[in-house]
Amino acid sequence: MDKIKILFVCSRNKWRSLTAEKICEKVSGYSVRSAGTEKAARIRVTEGLVGWADWIFVMEKKHSDRLRSKFPESLEGKKLICLQIPDNYQYMEPELVELLQAKLGSYMEMPIDVINFMQRVLESEVMDSLSEAIEYDSMDFTEVNSAFARSAAALGPVFGNVLDAGTGTARIPIALCAIRPQWKLTCIDLSANMLKVAAQNVESADARSQISLELIDAKEMPYPDNYFDMVISNSIIHHLPDPVTFLQEVRRVLKPQGAIFVRDLFRPETLEIRDNLVKLYAGDCNAHQQQLFSDSLQAAFTLDEIETIVQNAGLAGLRIYESSDRHWTAERAWCETL
Template sequence: MERTLEPEVMDTWAEAIAYDAMDFTAVNTDFAELAIALGPPDTWQDPVKVLDLGTGTARIPILIAQRRPQWQIVAIDLSESMLKVGASNVQAAGCQAQILLEWVDAKQLPYNDAQFDLVIANSIVHHLPDPLPCLRELQRVLKPGGGILLRDLLRPADRETVAALVARIGPEYDAHQAQLFHDSLCAAFTLAEVEAMVQTVGLANVQVYQSSDRHWTIARPWSPEPGGI
C-alpha cells in the first residue's frame, strides 16, 4: 500500500480536543516508562534535559515529570491548538515548573548543539512528508551518548488491514477519532523505510524494531560516554 500523506499540523481546536479525548493511557505510560529507562539513571547528579518532539497535548511529558521530578522537559509542537490544550493539562497536573511548552518546528530547532540528554517523539514521524530534516536536527541537539526514543505507527500492507485495525479500537471512539486513526495508519512508514532513514541520517547504536502490531520503535540508551553504548 502506498503512503498517503495527512496534514503535517493538526491545528484546529476540534482536532486538538478530539485527539486529547482519545484514551492513550496504556501506550503513553509504556512510552514514558521506556523513555525513563533509556535516560540517565536516577542517581545521575547533573541536570537532565529532555526534548519531546511533537508533544501534542503534553500527556507523555506529564507522565515522565511525575516519575522524574528532577528532570526538565522542553515539549514542542507546531500546533497552537494542541499546545493550548497541553498547557491546561500541564497546569492541572501541577508540572509547570518542569515542563516548558514551546511552539517550534521539529525540522528547524532553535536549540544549541548537544543540549539535551534525551530526545523523544511519539507519533510525529508519520505527520512529516520528509522526516530526514527532523532526524538530523534531533541528532544535532542531542548530547554525545544521549538517549533516543522514537515511536510511531506502522503502515499496513493493504487497506483491509487498515480497516481491521481501525475496527479494533473500540466503540468509545467516535467517527471523527476513528478517521484520524485511519488517516494516520495510511500516512505511516514501514519498518524497512524507517531503517533506511536511520541509515541515511547515520544514527549510531540504535535499535529499530516493531514494538506492537501497529508500532515501530527507535531506541538508544543514554550513556555517559560519547558515542553511546
C-alpha cells in the same frame, strides 16, 4: 500448482529491484528474489539465481546485456523482460512503486490490496485547529502513553534535559514527570492550539516546574548543538513529508551520549489489516476519530522505510524494532561513559 519464480535485477540491488521484490513478495502464485549486476551489489546476480528463475525482470537494457554475456546458457528458455526503469529512485519511493505496479501489471495479476498498501497517503503536518486539538486530547491513549513513558524513563539519565518533539497535548511528558522528577522537559509543537490544550493539562497536573511548552518546528530547532541529554517523540514522524530533516535536527541537538526514544505507527501491509486495527483499537471511538486513526496508519512508514530514513539522517547506534502490532520504536540508551 508450482509457483512462478521471478528474479528482479538492477545494478546494486538497493533501490529498484529490491522495491520490486518487496512489492511482489505478497502476491500469491509467485516466488520472488532480487539481485544486482554490479560488484558492489547488495546481493550479486549469479548463475545459480538465473538458473533458479522462470522469469527475469531487468530494469535497463544494460542489465539484460550483462546477463546475456555472462550467463548465456542459464538464460535459455527463460522469459527475460526489460522494464525500462532508470536509476532515478530510492527504495520504496512512491513514484517507483507506482511505475513498477503499472509495468508489472501487464505480466502478473496484482490484487488490489497489494497495490493499495504500498501507497503512503500523507496527513496534514500540523494538527492545527482548536477543535482538532480538543478532539485529539479526548481520545484515551493512557495505556500507550504510560508504556511510552516507562520505556523512555528507563533509557534516559536520572537527571536530564529532555526534548519532546511534537508533544501534542503533553500527555506523555506529564506521565514522565511522575517517574522522573529530576527531568526538565522542553516540549515543542508546531500547533498553537495543541499547545493551548497542553498548557491546561500541565497546569492541572501541577507540572509547570518541570515542563516548558514552546511553539517550534521540529525540523528547524533554535537550540544549540549537543544541548539535550535525551530526545523523545511519539507519533510525529507519520505527519512529516520527509522525516530525514527532523531526525538530522535530533542528531544535532542531542549530546553524543544522548538517549533517544522515538515511536510511531507503521503502515499495515494490507487495507484489511488496517481496517482490523481500527476496529480493534478505535472500535469505541466516533466515526471521525476512527477515520483519523485509519488516515494515520495510511500515512505511516513501514519498518524498512524507517530503517532507511534513520540511516539517511546519520543517527547511529539505534535499535529499530516492531514494538506492537501497529508501532515501531527506535531507541538508544543514555551512555554515561562516552
